[in-house]
Amino acid sequence: MSLIPVTILTGFLGSGKTTLLNRILKEQHGHKVAVIENEFGEAGIDNELLVQEEGEQIIEMNNGCICCTVRGDLVRILGELAARRRNGSANFERVIIETTGLADPAPVAQTFFVDEEISQTYLLDAIVTLVDAKHAMAQLDEHHEAQEQVGFADRILLSKTDLVSVDEVRALEQRLLRMNARAPITAAHFGQAPIDQLLDIRGFNLNAILEIEPDFLTDVDHEHDDDVSSLVSRAERPFDAARLEDFFGAILRIYGTHLMRYKGVIAVAGLDPRVVLQGVHMLMGTEAGSSWKEGEPRHSRIVFIGKQLPRDVLVQGLEQCLAAAA
Ligand SMILES: Nc1nc2c(ncn2[C@@H]2O[C@H](COP(=O)(O)OP(=O)(O)OP(=O)(O)O)[C@@H](O)[C@H]2O)c(=O)[nH]1
Numbered sequence: 570m571s572l573i574p575v576t577i578l579t580g581f582l583g584s585g586k587t588t589l590l591n592r593i594l595k596e597q598h599g600h601k602v603a604v605i606e607n608e609f610g611e612a613g614i615d616n617e618l619l620v621q622e623e624g625e626q627i628i629e630m631n632n633g634c635i636c637c638t639v640r641g642d643l644v645r646i647l648g649e650l651a652a653r654r655r656n657g658s659a660n661f662e663r664v665i666i667e668t669t670g671l672a673d674p675a676p677v678a679q680t681f682f683v684d685e686e687i688s689q690t691y692l693l694d695a696i697v698t699l700v701d702a703k704h705a706m707a708q709l710d711e712h713h714e715a716q717e718q719v720g721f722a723d724r725i726l727l728s729k730t731d732l733v734s735v736d737e738v739r740a741l742e743q744r745l746l747r748m749n750a751r752a753p754i755t756a757a758h759f760g761q762a763p764i765d766q767l768l769d770i771r772g773f774n775l776n777a778i779l780e781i782e783p784d785f786l787t788d789v790d791h792e793h794d795d796d797v798s799s800l801v802s803r804a805e806r807p808f809d810a811a812r813l814e815d816f817f818g819a820i821l822r823i824y825g826t827h828l829m830r831y832k833g834v835i836a837v838a839g840l841d842p843r844v845v846l847q848g849v850h851m852l853m854g855t856e857a858g859s860s861w862k863e864g865e866p867r868h869s870r871i872v873f874i875g876k877q878l879p880r881d882v883l884v885q886g887l888e889q890c891l892a893a894a895a
Contacts, residue, residue: 572692573651575664576768577677580699581708581715582670582830582874583849585728589699589760590667598764603650603661604628605643607669643677644684651690663768664691670830671797671874673717674698675785682775682786695772698722699757703732704849705741709748719748720781723772726757732852751777796876797829802887804869807838812890817846817853820886824879825851833871834858838892846871 580586590604605628628646643666653659668677674696681693698718701708708715719725725745730738742754752772755762778785813835821828828850835844843858861867873883 573654573662573664573690574694574769575666575681575691576694577666577668577674577696578699579668579672579674579677579696579718579722580670580726580728581701581705581712581718583704583847584670584699584701585726585757585760586667586670586699588728589726589757589762590665592760593665593764593767596764600663600764600768601661603659603664605646605664605666607643607667607672643680644687647680647687647691663694671712671714673714674721675717675782678721678773678778679786693773694768695723695770696721697724697726697767698752699726699728700741700745701729701849702727702738702741703729703852706744709744716748719745719752721778722749722752723774724766724770725749725752725754726762727754728757728759730756731758797874798878800873800878800880800883802833802869802871802873802884804836804887804891805866806891806894807836807867808869808887808890809892810837810840813837813887816886816890817848820879820882821848821851821853824875824882827877827879828873828875830874831872833869835869835871836861836867 578586578590593602594604628650647664650659650661650664654661666677668674678693678696680687681691682688698721700719705715709719727738727741733741738756745752745754753766755766775785828848831846831848831853833844833846835846837844842860844855845858846853846855848854871887
């Protein structure tokens, strides 16, 4: 049996991985894809944001970062998927793994070479890295993980080029090229990139990696920023839209630099659809999500990931934004 190709989709927090994945899942390209989705923080939001067609496999891994604590889970899930494929209960031809924005892709890639069963079933096709044109310069300065994601990329896709000037894009491309001359760089506006540049590209070349990182297969240590943490806020009562807007306006002004990523699925009083809120530092957006189902509890969840998170301010502030009890 031929090996099952695997694409590792990586990129720093908020760089557009889920947006790209959604595009791949929606497009009629004839590829049957199983998705493994890893999120930082105990409450997965991305899973709610992904479109799921009938028969697609989307598996969530939320108990930690895929590159360290949940690597055992990854091996187990890949093993189970392969077994289900063999016995006909799952129908897919390839796997895409979306890592957390804080994952170092090296240990994830390593899994496909060091675990015997996995390496006999799967083939690491490529590491595709999203780079957020608006925030990448600062992220690359500050975060080792962002550098590793670029360094290991077989393809680099630039998101959010619409938010910066042509000169800024050029300067970023130069920097990325200096960090990784192997990976072609293309722009991907809201995940728009030709599918044949992403899948089946046989981009991952172990020999090339071993030249850059001779310890790739044996090195199990990798670093994380210790002061990055996550906070999940839950609410069972709907929010008041105006209060919530004022609150986010205020915390972004004061703590925007600390808030590396935040996203929420929110119930707002008087509104039928869920409100999906997303942001990276000062840049925040909201959009209408799916409608709540009849009788479904309208519970909200907001996840924050950041440095020195102002926990009390966030928890108490959000509490103040709830609509008055009916
Ligand atoms: N302006 C602009 N916004 C984009 C683009 N691509 C993605 N976004 C927005 O950026 C935000 C983050 O996108 P996601 O796809 O959720 O990013 P992600 O990498 O999956 O985020 P994490 O998994 O939390 O790390 C969303 O609000 C997207 O709509 C783009 O090309 N331009």
